Amino acid sequence: VLISDRTLKVNPQIRPFHEVQLAQAVYAEMIRPSVARREPTSDYVWVREGLSRELARRHLEAAYPGARSVKDWIRIFDIFSVVDRFEKNPQIPFTESFFEHARTADPLHAQITSFNNDLPPGRVVMGKLDQWVQRETFDRVIDDCTLTDIRLRDCASEVSGQDLEPLFDQWLQRYPAINYRFGTLDLDQPAPSGYRSVVQIKRDSSREIVEPVTVRLRARRGAPVDTRWEGHGSTATLEIESEEKTSRVVIDPADRLIEDRLDDNARRPQREIVVGAASVEVSSTDFGVGMLVIGRNRGDYHKDLGLAGIWTDRWGGFVFGPRLHFGPVIDATRYRHNLYGFYTFQALASDFRDKSRPLVRNNGNQTALGLRYDFTNVLFANKATRERRFGLFVDWFDDALGGDYDYVRAGARAAFTQPLGSYRTIAALELLNGFNQPLGDGQAGQVPIQGQYSLGGSRSIRGIGAREELERNILLIRAELRQAIYPEVDLNLLGLLVMRRAELRVFVDAGRVDDDPGGVYKVGQFAVGVGIGLAAHYDFMGFFPHVAFLELATRVDESGPVEVLFGSSQRF
Numbered sequence: 001v002l003i004s005d006r007t008l009k010v011n012p013q014i015r016p017f018h019e020v021q022l023a024q025a026v027y028a029e030m031i032r033p034s035v036a037r038r039e040p041t042s043d044y045v046w047v048r049e050g051l052s053r054e055l056a057r058r059h060l061e062a063a064y065p066g067a068r069s070v071k072d073w074i075r076i077f078d079i080f081s082v083v084d085r086f087e088k089n090p091q092i093p094f095t096e097s098f099f100e101h102a103r104t105a106d107p108l109h110a111q112i113t114s115f116n117n118d119l120p121p122g123r124v125v126m127g128k129l130d131q132w133v134q135r136e137t138f139d140r141v142i143d144d145c146t147l148t149d150i151r152l153r154d155c156a157s158e159v160s161g162q163d164l165e166p167l168f169d170q171w172l173q174r175y176p177a178i179n180y181r182f183g184t185l186d187l188d189q190p191a192p193s194g195y196r197s198v199v200q201i202k203r204d205s206s207r208e209i210v211e212p213v214t215v216r217l218r219a220r221r222g223a224p225v226d227t228r229w230e231g232h233g234s235t236a237t238l239e240i241e242s243e244e245k246t247s248r249v250v251i252d253p254a255d256r257l258i259e260d261r262l263d264d265n266a267r268r269p270q271r272e273i274v275v276g277a278a279s280v281e282v283s284s285t286d287f288g289v290g291m292l293v294i295g296r297n298r299g300d301y302h303k304d305l306g307l308a309g310i311w312t313d314r315w316g317g318f319v320f321g322p323r324l325h326f327g328p329v330i331d332a333t334r335y336r337h338n339l340y341g342f343y344t345f346q347a348l349a350s351d352f353r354d355k356s357r358p359l360v361r362n363n364g365n366q367t368a369l370g371l372r373y374d375f376t377n378v379l380f381a382n383k384a385t386r387e388r389r390f391g392l393f394v395d396w397f398d399d400a401l402g403g404d405y406d407y408v409r410a411g412a413r414a415a416f417t418q419p420l421g422s423y424r425t426i427a428a429l430e431l432l433n434g435f436n437q438p439l440g441d442g443q444a445g446q447v448p449i450q451g452q453y454s455l456g457g458s459r460s461i462r463g464i465g466a467r468e469e470l471e472r473n474i475l476l477i478r479a480e481l482r483q484a485i486y487p488e489v490d491l492n493l494l495g496l497l498v499m500r501r502a503e504l505r506v507f508v509d510a511g512r513v514d515d516d517p518g519g520v521y522k523v524g525q526f527a528v529g530v531g532i533g534l535a536a537h538y539d540f541m542g543f544f545p546h547v548a549f550l551e552l553a554t555r556v557d558e559s560g561p562v563e564v565l566f567g568s569s570q571r572f
Contacts, residue, residue, distance in 0.1 A: 028052035050122025103175040194243040219244035263300030283565040286466035288312040317346035340372040362448035367403035370395040387417035406439040415572040424484040430572040436472040463529025463553035475520035476511035505533040
């Protein structure tokens with residue numbers, strides 16, 4: 001068994017997840033002769049993987065009694081929305097230790113033993129067996145069938161006293177699309193022993209399956225009450241008696257099922273407030289910090305309410321409104337199409353000025369109703385390699401909403417990244433075309449300088465100060481080449497932050513701002529900035545990748561000073 005010296009260089013709290021993967025590799029080699037001798041070719045891969053995984057799980061329980069599971073960590077850190085992605089899409093070495101619910105053994109088709117199939121991994125098949133025969137019998141199957149001379153299918157049937165061939169045949173094919181949901185509910189009807197509830201469960205699946213499902217009634221006081229549907233048919237009506245009134249009804253409380261949706265697994269759903277994102281951007285001439293807080297029903301990733309607090313050198317304020325997410329799935333929690341509607345309040349910084357018009361000052365407040373549409377296929381923005389991102393925006397600023405200015409802002413933004421030869425070299429491109437149109441006359445009918453587009457700054461042309469020139473309209477093109485550099489390192493800070501690798505960046509930004517909408521397309525008058533940067537890719541506690549960067553840039557179409565920029569998130 002060959003391993004990397006980086007395998008266990010992680011926070012001690014999550015070392016068990018990595019160690020269980022190493023233990024599985026050792027057990028897989030130990031049982032290889034026995035499994036190869038008795039199992040047919042069609043079963044060899046999943047049986048070896050499934051048995052070694054169960055043996056590694058036992059090692060984990062013995063070596064780390066009481067070790068937290070992925071679900072335990074999710075509950076601890078569930079104030080951050082990103083943790084819901086950890087179980088499905090961790091970006092770490094030995095990711096299999098986190099993928100408890102993988103539908104496919106080799107989603108990238110990169111392994112020689114599984115490049116040509118989409119079957120579930122052996123641990124998933126073993127999990128289905130565990131659910132079906134239940135834990136005590138399942139443990140006997142592992143004890144008696146790991147080193148036996150007969151194939152696992154026959155041995156498991158013999159030990160359990162059941163014909164398990166239909167179970168194996170059902171799951172040793174492409175994993176179906178499955179969703180469990182509630183039908184009709186009749187809760188807390190008086191009964192001699194307390195209360196009687198009638199719960200209807202429905203299963204929608206792309207092919208016929210049979211699997212047991214647990215339903216739990218949670219009471220405001222007292223212990224929860226569980227009942228089990230054996231899974232025959234597509235609908236079941238369960239009668240459940242409880243001593244206390246029901247506060248929630250939950251499908252699969254132990255999260256053992258693998259299904260497409262989780263938001264319909266509870267009636268009287270649990271509300272949650274989570275931190276969606278936080279970012280910091282600082283340059284020689286501008287700064288910005290922000291944090292997004294999301295309110296939603298737990299497990300519902302299609303809709304939520306967002307509240308963002310933002311403080312920049314231009315203004316401080318908030319954005320609040322509903323958000324809809326739909327279309328093809330990116331991962332378990334995100335979708336390609338996103339629609340946001342919001343109200344924003346901005347208290348303008350009276351000391352913000354345009355150096356090209358130093359006598360112009362604006363103060364007061366501006367308020368708006370806004371709409372955003374975003375398309376994205378990016379799994380992790382800080383490691384985007386084949387990114388395709390497109391957005392449309394429109395904001396209606398009106399004094400009737402509580403502000404001092406009337407104008408409309410609209411535009412479009414697109415971003416692309418593409419590997420060049422290998423994933424160590426990435427080309428990136430960003431395009432922005434934005435407009436501001438004043439409404440009415442007088443002060444209220446103007447666009448304050450805080451709402452105008454900057455020719456320079458961290459989100460415009462790097463190498464030009466954010467206050468050098470501001471106008472109502474903008475056309476911006478930014479190109480960047482990112483090259484991973486050696487050596488790859490493991491610089492550990494208190495076991496919390498681990499720097500994995502560095503990245504060298506060179507970039508060219510070009511564009512123009514103008515009060516005339518057509519003026520931004522005068523290519524011959526474009527301003528140009530060039531620069532170089534260094535990015536550090538690191539992870540938090542071994543499982544949450546992030547990036548921080550430092551950049552130096554200067555203007556080349558005119559002489560200008562060198563600008564210094566720092567950021568804590570990938571801009572495009």
